[in-house]
Amino acid sequence: MERFELRRQDFRLDDDQQAVREGFGDFFTKQVPSSLVRDAQPLGFDADLWQRVVAMGATSMGLPEEAGGDGATLVDLVLVAEELGRVVAPVPLVSHVVASRLLARAGGAGELLAAAAEGERVVTLALQPGVGGNRQLVPDAAVARDVLAWSAEGLTLHTLPEPAAHVPNQGSTPLAWFDPAAGERTVLAAGPGAEALFRTAVAEWKLLTGAALVGIAESALQLGVEFAKSRRTLGVAIGALQGVAFPLADVVSEISGARNLVRKAAWYAEHEPATRPDLPLVAFVHAARAATEAAWVSAHTQGGLGFTVEADISLFFLRAKGWSVLGGDPGADRRHIAAALLAAV
Amino acid sequence: MDLGTVELTPEQEAFRQEVRAFLDEIVTEEVHEHERRTGDGFHVGVHLALGSRGWLFPEWPVADGGAGLDRVCQRVLALELARRHVPMVTHSTTGLVWAAVELSADPELAARLKPEVAAGRVRFCLGYSDPEGGSDIAGATLRAVRDGDEWVLNGSKLWTTGAHNCQYTFLITRTDPEAPKHKGLTMFLVPLDSPGVEIQAIHTYGGERTNAVYYTDVHVSDTHRMGDVNAGWATLQGPLSAEHGAGRPDDGLSDVGMAMGTREFEAAIDAAARWAKHTTRPDGTLVADDPAFLDRLGALVVEAEASRVTPGPMGRVKSSLSYIAGIAELVDLVGPEALLAHGADGAIEGGVLDYAHRFAQGTATYGGTTEVFKGMIAQHVLGLPRLNLPGSKQWVR
Known part of the structure; x- marks a missing residue:
């Protein structure tokens, strides 16, 4: 690893990226009041909101132009995901975008890809490689009939007659058990190349989820800061007390680092995917911890x-862990990160 | 966003080769040995050699003693200096003080000093903290009393790093004890060879040398006053804001944050990673094959990566605290070999972990403690109210 390489460290968003961030920021802020999030519980899916998200182009923007997309970069996509997380929008956008991109790369299933780009069919991804036919919990599988999974057979599309049954969970996400024997199975690709596609998709899922967790953390922080400014004790606002202020200062430091780390990982994945393949995992681990701490x-x-349930912080607290845990134990990611370092030094 | 490698023009590439060749020549093992022995953060031979090329202030025009380097070449030089661990503490304090000299010193004095500073023959240190003041530098008690065209100084300062290698100290003094705290201060550029100045070494277990400096009836000319009388706080702000990372061009050629110690942390992490690849434990297992080792090492890699990209003053806090916690964890991971000293049988890569563990602790203090910065973040980033304490506005003795 080259620690002293002459590289730019320019994290400023360009005008297009700024427009993406502001456009989706305004959209989610206006469309997703906390009452909508509450009303979508416990499933964590609002079909009307999903239609509006689709109309914003969020389901197609990250696809290549030949697949009906706009060829948006991963930097654009993490900007969208952060804004989604900021309001904990009950839509399966992260899984859907990642699975659609995987479909496009794997080839085949053109009809499904077209429907996915239009948001007519929701696609998701089983994040754990399947061994021995064991079932696994899959994010957003309670609203998706189409599940991409990796097993010894290769990268397989499982199409079910209807989405699997929702399993209630702390983060109010559309989580469901996925049975690899279920549904109609189509092997899309096999061999090491296909496995690499699957690994890339998992890394993208962690990257976009990391971005959403930054958004969750930011909103959680703001609720705490506003409370600390207005609540008074002993004649002063509690936010003037270092015992209250310093943990909040630590949180904003963690969040601002996690945000830059997510964007850095997105930039590398987009422009130099072979240089730092561990960065999406680094970003996910840090963002997951920052969100946990912020909440x-x-x-x-x-x-x-x-x-209390009625305080909006409850929505963010329950999802900070409820969303990040879907990515599995960060310890496994940390082992990959260390292995990448050992290979590089 | 642009995180890409910078393409060098042929001229810039030639400059890089020139820098590498020159540094290979001047940054010898003797330089590193000297630093381990003295902890000076300074080597006179290297400093003068850099000055002879105009590389102490490489952005200055050649006519002013600089090298007129563009931003890319400045970055090339900075990275090559960092790569070779060139001791730069006194260089850095000299740069901070120069910003104030240029703004606030008697123009004649500034004009006289400029070529000397560029050449490396004149160097500056920071006379900020009183023995009982710490980071509360506006609480200075060192007295300056006017006596005709001179001022008479009495008192002492701690943490005047590099004083024994510098010609002047940038000193904060109390000139009006009756005025509100920040309104009774005056800055001076005090020649350190003045009668009545006594410099005493203080050694840290980070391997650094700093100093206590005592001032007993020290006479300093009014021409060495910096800025107006009792306007010392404003005079000080220039270099202080430079020290806090303000005012850098936003062209992606500077570090994102004010990372403190992250280079040392990364060096230790990398050394531990190499160690793990070739080290077999007494039970015959290779360290690199231990999943628990990898899990914990991976956590430290995440911390170092985060330290590098956490922006501004938040990065200053994050980097230091991650380094302090992380290096302790890294020592546990490696075991007793981690703390073997440079030159000891079995020391890892010249004792890099031993050094990193000791050095880490000071990073929470340099340039203002992490607590001071957390207070700034709370107020200026989060907009939380300031806590008014008895000494916030009044000088409390």
Whole structure:
């Protein structure tokens, strides 16, 4: 690893990227009040909102132009995902975008890809390589009939007559058990090349989820900061007290680092995918931890009120972990990250 | 966004080769040995050699003693200096003080000093912290009393790093004890060879040398006053904001944050990774095959990566605290071999972990403690209210 390489460290968004961020930021802020998030519980899916997200071009933008997309970059996609996370929008966008991109790369299933680009069919991805036919929990599988999975056979598309049954979960996500024997199975690709496609898709899922977790963390932080400014004790706002202020200062430091790390990983994955293949995992691990910390610090800043269902921080606390845990144990990612370092030094 | 490698023009590439060849020549093993022995953060031979090329202030025009380098070449030079671990502490304090000299010093004095500073013959250190003041530098108690065209100084300063290798200290003094805290301060550029100045070494377990400097009836000419009388706080802000990372061109050729110690942390992580690849434990297992080792090492890689990209003052806090916690964890991961000293039988890569563990602790203090910065982040990033304490506005003795 070259620690002293002459590279730019320019994290400024260009005008197009800024427009993506602001456009989706405005969209999600206006379309997703916390009441909508609450109403979508426990499934975590709002079909009307999904239609509006599709109309914004979010399901097609990340696809290549020949697949009906706009060829948006991963940097664009993480900007969208962060805004989605900021309002914990109950739509399966991350899984759907990642699975659609995988479909496009694997080839075949052109009809499904076209329907996915239009958001007419939701596609998702089983994140764990399947061994021995064991079932696994798959994000968004409770709203998707089409599940991409990797097993010894290769990269397989499983098409079910209807989405699997929702399993209620802490993060109110459309989680479902996926049975690799179920549905109509089409092997899309096999061999090491196909496995690489699958690994890339998992890394993209972690990258976009990392971005969403940055958004969750940011909103959680803001709730804590606003509370700390207005709540008073002993004649001062509690936010003036270092015991309250410093944990919040730590949180904003973690978030701002996680945001840049997510964008850095997206930039490398887009422009130099072979240089730092571990970066999406680095970004995910850091963002997951930042979101966890932001959520509990903000909840605790609000004392007992932060523990109530009616406080909006509850939405973010329950999803900070409820969304990040879908990616599996970060310990496995950390082992990959260390292995990449050992290979590089 | 642009995180890509910078394509060098033929001229820039030639410059890089020139830098590498020159540094290979001047940054010898003796330089590193000297640094291990003294902890000076300074080597006079290297400093003067860099000055002779105009590379101490490479952005200055050649006519001013600089090298007139473009931003890319400045970055090339900075990276090559960092790669070779060139001791740069006194160079860095000299640069900070120069910003104030240029803004606030008597023009004649500044004009006289400029070529000397560029050549490396004149160097500056920071006379900021009182022995009981720490990071609260506006609480300075060192007294300066006017006496005709001179001022008489009495008091002492701690942490005047590099004083024994510098010609002047940029000193904060109390000139009006009755005024509000920030309104009774005046800055001076005090010649360190003045009668009544006594420099005493303080050694850190980070291997650094710093100093206590005592001022007993030290007479300094009014021409060495910096800025107006009792306007010392404004005079100080120039270099302080430079130290806090403000005012850099936004062209992607600077570091994103104010990472503190991340280079040392990364060096230790890399060394531990190499060690793991070739080290077999007494039970015959290769360290690199241990999943628990990899899990914990991976966590440290994440911390170092985050430290590098956390922006501004938040990066200053993040990098230092991650380094302090992470290097302790890394020592545990490696075991007693990690703390073998340079030159000891079995020391890892010249004792890089031993050094990194000791050095880490000071990074939470340099340039203002992590707590000071957390307070700034709370106020200026989060907009939380300032806590008014008895000494916030008034000088409390």
